[in-house]
Amino acid sequence: MRTGERFNPAIEYFLKGRMLKAFTLPILAALDWPGIPLRPEPGSTIAEGVDKLHFFLTGITFIFTVIIFSTILYFAIKYRRREGNLQPAATKTIMALEITWTVIPAAICALIFVWSSSLYFENSRAPNASMEIFVVGKQWMWHLQHPEGPREINELHVPLGVPVKLTMTSEDVIHDFYVPAFRIKKDVLPGRYTSIWFQATQTGKFHFFCAQYCGMEHAGMIGWVYVMTPGDYEVWLAGGAKGESMTQAGARLFTQYGCDTCHKPDETGKGPSLNGIFGKPQKLKDGRTLDVDETFIRQAITNPNSMPLENYAPVMPTFQGQLNEEQILDLMAYVKSLGALERKAK
């Protein structure tokens, strides 16, 4: 999937070209006057792009509203009821006019669609070399976990200038992770994983919110992203990493719950070896072939009977209710690390 691809080089030229810059730069400059702010601080690499589109749309809205309002006002005064203008002639429909005001809005909509969709494609794709953070939403707090070990509640420390990918799930109802300064938002769902990414462009602290109503203390489910220089971040990480890393915790759980009795590294167990399995396709008994991703692993742990593998007996018990979402994420980190080890060995 080449999601970042543009639709058309000409449109790309237009969107990235000088014409647009000349148009949007003064607008963006004017928006940052210190009166009532019109936009949140642009804190990520995607913020400026979204702002440009937003204020372009604001411009379109403004222009059309002015056209409609002033036309109504002009007609309303000019053609008001008065002597000599009590019985106007009948309306004649002018087809050319109808076509004009169908085609112009359609063309504008097409332009906006192409612009916003290509921007969305670009913004949706996390760079390959992203640092990973795992997020678990629960009524009514956020747990944020760094692979190196530190676990945070309602706070997230990240380094400046490094792409960060958030892999998120919920312990209970639907939540939504929203950082206005980064212009990112994604629902956080129970039973599956969603992800977003950002790359911070300035240090400081920025609000994050739960943006999907989730019950009584929904409005309290907020926190701060702390963007630090990479050096400060390393210091913070070293100071915070008291316990085990996610991979270590996953390895411990892997033994504790007896996963290792069946999933042996050399394919001699009842289950498949997990070495290098992440990202690879697996054949199911029902004929489907699924890539092993986060959702696959989660389902294999919580509901293995729903997806029996070809060539293996369906003997794995469910671990639903025995493991919480953080523990499942630890196991996942461990399974992913098994893949990394094998790749290194090759």
Place this chain on the structure above:
Amino acid sequence: MSTAAVAPPPDSRVNYLNANYGFRSWLLTTDHKRIALLYLMSITVMFFIGGAAATLMRLHLITPEGTLVQPATYNKLFTVHGIVMVFFFMIPSIPAVLGNFLVPMMIGAKDLAFPKLNLLSWYIYIVGAGFTLYAILAGGVDTGWTFYTPYSSTYANTQVIAAALGVFITGFSSILTGLNFVVTIHKMRAPGLTWFRMPLFLWAMYATSVIMVLGTPVVAITIVLVALERLLHVGIFDPKLGGDPILFQHLFWFYSHPAVYIMVLPGMGVVSEVIAAFSRKRIFGYSMVAFSSLAIAVISFLVWGHHMFVTGQSIYAGLIFSVLSFLVAIPSAIKVFNWTATLYKGSISYQAPMLYALGFIGLFTMGGLTGLFLASLATDVHLNGTYFIVAHFHYIMVGGTVMAYMAGIHFWWPKITGRLYPDGWARFAALLIFVGFNLTFFPQFMLGYLGMPRRYATYPAEFQVLNVMSSAGASILGIAYLIPLVYLIWSMRYGKIAGPNPWNATGLEWKTASPPITENFEETPVVTEEAYDYEHMPPMPSSAELAGEGDAHV
């Protein structure tokens, strides 16, 4: 649209209001006009209940910590506001009140096709409203009007079932009303009233009815599924029971997005009538306006996924829903341009119905254009779930539909009651509503882009200034809505006698007495003209003529 040999009967005659008296004559009536009045009273009560909830919310939000209530109560307030306003006011508003009153009169019929079904639909509405009011009194419900799962099906411990049952039941009232209108418009048009001679209000009612009949069963089924999961723990939506949490949103928005057009299309119909009458012109591009109603009805069923751009749905699905959402904007734009062009070379008067109708065009334009921000994938990611959404749909629903409903009530009030209301007060209220509305909701666009999420009982301090502005507007709006309540009730007893056609408007409903007789027409009218034949009508009376005429007008 002229009729052959129908003399306006004198006003002293027996009419539908005084034909008989007593509770039985109202509660067992099958007269569409009386049923319309039953609906008018019921939805007015619901409007003020929903409005009271909104007033409390805006008062609460004056300070960041919240001034008035606990978060749990705040959550119940916005839920009550949403459920009551959407299902018990907006959806029945224009169809069940004005549609009920006018559809048979505009087509020259004695009643709807199924008068008893019509009465039944009101009783169903009342039972549904009863369940919802019970849910409020028995402790309230806190799921939001959208009932998102698995919160509603598993986690909420408020009166979800009673409230959902209320919505489920009242849905059947919409289905029956829609069915009744479709059959009536197909089968009972007066001789000569071809489809393209119909007033645009009928086109709008027809399109609305189709959506009601096709869409409402889906939300009914969805609510049953929520109840099954909540009561019997059948795994449908909660992943812990093996369900899919997003499935609910697909089903819910498959109805609830078209439901937006159930709420807006009738308003567009009203505005077409009012603009034509008060500018003395046939609506510019009549057939474009008619077909755009149908286009909206069809496309509205294909855009539900734009509510779900941030749920993690496939980005390709997002693209399809985005392009379809842009597509549904175009027929709406066409209507706005055509209404504006209708004014050109007209003879325009500014009584209250026209002020409301012009307010509709302006606010609907802003509501529609801000919809483009939400159809655009890249900006929707930032705006979804914020106050921007709240502002956008209030511009459509309140700035659009409620303004149109007020326009319609003021336009047809003389027909419904036989009396004129004081136009000065009515114009003052219209202006006050316009000002209060914009002050309430415009700051919310800005709050949304700054990142304030909706449904927050408390909020970070940096959002306070705009929230105070919004609350100030809401207090103006709250008072402004009470003024019409007073003068309209006053006018029923003390207003000037209106006469059959105070606006000199076209349309069959103006060719009979005000208030009409129970059978509507002395004899079935015959239509020989296109709609809006204002060229051959006497001019609109001036305000002075309207006010001074009074009893002299027979």
